[in-house]
Amino acid sequence: xxxxxxxxxxxxxxxxxxxxxxxxxxxxxxxxxxxxxxxxxxxxxxxxxxxxxxxxxxxxxxxxxxxxxxxxxxxxxxxxxxxxxxxxxxxxxxxxxxxxxxxxxxxxxxxxxxxxxxxxxxxxxxxxxxxxxxxxxxxxxxxxxxxxxxxxxxxxxxxxxxxxxxxxxxxxxxxxxxxxxxxxxxxxxxxxxxxxxxxxxxxxxxxxxxxxxxxxxxxxxxxxxxxxxxxxxxxxxx
Numbered sequence: 001x002x003x004x005x006x007x008x009x010x011x012x013x014x015x016x017x018x019x020x021x022x023x024x025x026x027x028x029x030x031x032x033x034x035x036x037x038x039x040x041x042x043x044x045x046x047x048x049x050x051x052x053x054x055x056x057x058x059x060x061x062x063x064x065x066x067x068x069x070x071x072x073x074x075x076x077x078x079x080x081x082x083x084x085x086x087x088x089x090x091x092x093x094x095x096x097x098x099x100x101x102x103x104x105x106x107x108x109x110x111x112x113x114x115x116x117x118x119x120x121x122x123x124x125x126x127x128x129x130x131x132x133x134x135x136x137x138x139x140x141x142x143x144x145x146x147x148x149x150x151x152x153x154x155x156x157x158x159x160x161x162x163x164x165x166x167x168x169x170x171x172x173x174x175x176x177x178x179x180x181x182x183x184x185x186x187x188x189x190x191x192x193x194x195x196x197x198x199x200x201x202x203x204x205x206x207x208x209x210x211x212x213x214x215x216x217x218x219x220x221x222x223x224x225x226x227x228x229x230x231x232x233x234x235x236x237x238x
Contacts, residue, residue, distance in 0.1 A: 002068040003032040006045075007187070010098060010206035013089045019051075019079050020067075027062070027069030028078055034089050035061040037068045041118040041125075042097055042205045044071070047089045051079040058087075093122050094206065096236065099214045100125040102155055102207045103145070103234055105191060106214075108173050109199050110144045111135070115174045116229055120205075124220070124235045131230035134222050142219040145234070152212040153192040159185045165202065173201050 005012050017032040028049065035058065038044035044061035049070060056079070060071040072078065079085055100120050104127055108115055117128035135141060165171060165186045189207055191199040208214060220233030
């Protein structure tokens with residue numbers, strides 16, 4: 001199983017590891033990874049893989065069973081199995097994902113409705129809500145979101161057992177995607193602490209350490225995507 005270094009520290013940008021296998025589709029599985037694999041609406045990371053004898057651009061990162069596979073250009077020469085390699089993350093792109101992802105958690109606080117879907121990209125993101133009627137005060141939503149960001153709340157994680165999650169179904173905000181269970185424990189992402197806690201929900205993605213790192217957020221379109229579904233988009237101001 002690939003050691004997901006990004007999970008213990010989302011700010012790690014490089015690591016030294018080794019190739020443990022190649023996938024049938026030309027991916028590279030390493031013993032450890034600072035690259036996040038696509039999942040939960042967050043895209044897979046890219047960057048550079050270096051070894052003695054070559055450099056290789058990594059276009060995407062995906063799950064491969066319990067491992068993490070790096071996806072190079074099709075037909076590229078791969079580092080041999082067992083080769084020591086250095087992974088270097090495309091940090092600028094990943095950090096945008098982290099800022100957007102944390103902002104979307106706060107959007108679910110401002111709009112406390114069941115979430116039916118979501119997506120993250122570099123500098124923008126969206127959540128779909130079970131929302132029969134569009135909100136009247138769009139500016140009020142944006143102001144409330146930026147007010148939460150400005151509180152400079154800490155972002156941390158914790159773990160609970162599958163049984164504890166089952167006993168606390170209100171922790172799960174998403175209707176379309178259930179947190180992965182079956183491995184004995186589930187990761188929670190917490191925004192705020194103690195009396196200042198504003199959000200706690202299962203999440204496997206990467207996040208900033210404090211909400212002020214998000215910066216100013218602008219509310220984008222609010223689109224109707226079904227009888228009771230509204231898509232709310234956000235954009236980072238810079």
